[in-house]
Amino acid sequence: MRKTYLLNIEGKNRERLVEASKHDIRKYVKRERARPLPAGVDFWDFDCKFGSNEATAAAVHFATLMGLIDTVAQEGGEQFYVEVVTKHGHRMAKPHAEDAQA
Numbered sequence: 001m002r003k004t005y006l007l008n009i010e011g012k013n014r015e016r017l018v019e020a021s022k023h024d025i026r027k028y029v030k031r032e033r034a035r036p037l038p039a040g041v042d043f044w045d046f047d048c049k050f051g052s053n054e055a056t057a058a059a060v061h062f063a064t065l066m067g068l069i070d071t072v073a074q075e076g077g078e079q080f081y082v083e084v085v086t087k088h089g090h091r092m093a094k095p096h097a098e099d100a101q102a
Contacts, residue, residue: 001028002083004053007073018073022066025082029062032086045089054081 005021007014033044050068051057060068065082072080 001025001085002054002081004079004081006079008078014073018069021080021082022069025065025084028084038088040090041088042091043089045087047083047085047087049081049083051081052077052079054083057081057083 003024005017005024007017009017029046032046035044037043046062048060048062048065049057050060050065052072062084065084069080069082
């Protein structure tokens with residue numbers, strides 16, 4: 001999903017546009033997570049980019065995406081660009097307590 005969301009559209013409420021963009025992102029993620037996993041894959045992971053436009057977009061963690069959208073809306077930004085790309089996720093073993101002490 002690669003999309004630029006406009007926040008100032010004449011005749012539309014700004015807060016509703018912000019909430020609609022968040023809903024659109026969450027709907028995409030939910031649809032992607034519902035896809036069957038290929039063999040050897042533990043979960044669906046996401047590479048995300050966020051910025052005021054496509055050229056200035058920087059890599060961010062998915063968990064911070066909604067907070068960044070709120071920040072842009074509060075600062076009065078005109079638009080924002082979001083890129084969410086699905087990738088294969090593999091679980092990593094946590095280090096044991098003995099390894100952490102050594």
